[in-house]
């Protein structure tokens with residue numbers, strides 16, 4: 001469905017070691033994202049998070065305020081933020097991909113600092129997560 005004023009944001013962060021909170025994060029995220037009409041996906045590895053959020057600019061500003069303050073992770077780095085017309089995760093208040101060597105590879109690919117291939121790597125990551133969310 002085409003939507004007006006839709007924004008997509010993707011960030012990466014460093015997991016605070018010893019934090020085993022994913023289940024809890026997803027439970028809270030599912031409820032609050034539904035209320036804010038936000039959709040997206042969260043990838044979690046042993047050392048990092050990567051998250052894609054889609055919703056109104058207002059909702060994403062609200063959410064990112066909370067997320068950036070959250071001490072279960074640090075060094076939140078927004079890789080891309082911009083308008084989209086259609087959601088990639090229309091049916092997911094928060095799709096979740098837990099730690100695996102596959103996901104670790106994907107996320108370390110994403111957080112590499114080589115800026116010339118960033119767009120390509122972001123697109124690839126979004127595609128992979130949307131593929132997982134649709135199986």
Ligand SMILES: Cc1cc2nc3c(=O)[nH]c(=O)nc-3n(C[C@H](O)[C@H](O)[C@H](O)COP(=O)(O)O)c2cc1C
Pocket residue numbers: 025028029030032033042049051063065066067068070072073094
């Ligand atoms: C990696 C990570 C991803 C999160 N994603 C979401 C999310 O998508 N939606 C959400 O409501 N909370 C998410 N949270 C939890 C928020 O940071 C926060 O705890 C929660 O929204 C409650 O907000 P408040 O502390 O401002 O009351 C996430 C936390 C972490 C560490």
